[in-house]
Amino acid sequence: MRRFTLYDSMTREVRVFAPIAPPRVGMFVCGLTPYDEAHVGHARTFVFFDVVARALRRWGYRVFYVQNVTNLDDKVIARGAELGEEPLALAERNFLQWRADSERLGIRSVGYYPYATDYVPEILSQIQTLIDRGYAYPADGSVYYSVGKFGSYGRLSGQRTESLRPGARVEVDRSKRSPEDFVIWKATTPGEPSWESPWGPGRPGWHIEDTAITLRLFGPRYDLHGGGIDLIFPHHEAEIALAEAATGESPLVNYWMHSGMLNLGGEKMSKSLGNVVSLSEALDEFGPNVLRLFYLNAHYRSPLDFVKGKSLEEAREAYARLALPADRMAGVLSRGSGDRSGTELSEALAKEAESLVDRLDATLAEDFNTREAIALLFGWTRRLVAELPRLDSYSTDALSDLYGPYAWAEEVLGLFVRGPEERAGAWEKLVPILVSARARARARGDFVEADRIRGELAAAGIRLEDDASGTRWEFAGPNP
């Protein structure tokens, strides 16, 4: 297992990671509330934690990555009412859309997506325990957590309850004994999905679902908890209070990681501000590689600015440059069947490729510095551009060695993902026929015909490039 460090939001310092029961790592990240489509801001967080899980696995840890789904809450119910859709069905629909999008984005590291509503028995028993221990009280059919009872409340966020502004953004609930208390079981009104409970029909509050899930799956303590930085208060604070009060064990989580927000024009991207760009939309236009490069091109804790019509366009240019040698090599390797003989790599270059992979791991192992890793990859691309003209002459082994740093990025960063059509055989046979027809047209000076062929191919997503050695072709546009 490789040693690595990460910034722990609880201690506010960079710490060496040590799992409770190596090589196993329990990792929990707060997922979506699927009351609507996911947007490019959500995806930043999940791409980052995907990289964390990928890296840990590469480094020898056995990661069980759980990401919950808040498939029922006020927003889901409200949106359902708006659309005339059953709340749970609405959540299911949006969640499946999210799964499809995250699949396209290359997020495949999550082992389990538990639904909040599948953990109602665990939630009810945790609530009972909290009541028995004096940390929670029923009122008007709901149950509230008594924040004042939990001594270390506020440790993660640095918030002191006395300095909070009750009702700053959310209306104060009159059934609470104290304004900082939060609901863990919510009495339902007729027509809403509900479960029987000792306190009457109701549904789970937001904060408690996560601890019910992690207590069940990981036990009272686990290794890593992640989420957007906007969740620190109150959500993560509440998780700590709920779990530690219920189990009597501390700390609930050994390492807290929070990723920065994606801002749009300096503001947080959110539905209420109406400045969202949906993830599906962005994927359709730019593909996963461009999006991932854009996200990972900043440090995960920094706020990142998203400028519509600019950010992803820039990332697309940058990706095109970064991927040029990688795509060429992948093309050469996939076209041939079996091992090709050819020029072998000079020892110096082979060594360079190998040591670069080490440096990439080392860079990422320092609090997941994806930006530095990408800068190193650009360096490799610069290095290989010189090899471009003679790429075809290298042996399979040599090409694999040269591809090493890109393979690393593919494994850990999820870049250089290629879609199935790039491997589809038909194009490989048909495009060269058209390319040679165009070459003949050019040779006899019929540029109208030559440009027509190039134009038609471009429309079909095939880009032609002429250089000294002839005409190359490749797939243009976003990779799916």
Place this chain on the structure above:
RNA sequence: GCCGAGGUGGCAGAAUGGUUAAUGCGACGGACUGCAGAUCCGUUUCCUGGGGGUUCGAUUCCCUCCCUCGGCUCCA
């Protein structure tokens, strides 16, 4: 008001107690081209929000102020 994260070139965005402060985008000039594109070569740019302190030396550590963003009880 309180808590937290940030403030680096035209833009995005890294890093470091000490030579030219990375990388990418953009722009400009040149090579190449039937044209285009890609590519190559070259040029272009920040003394790191303001002030003070520590130090031989700070952009980096400390203090203070300003600004931006997030949170302040169901936001990734």
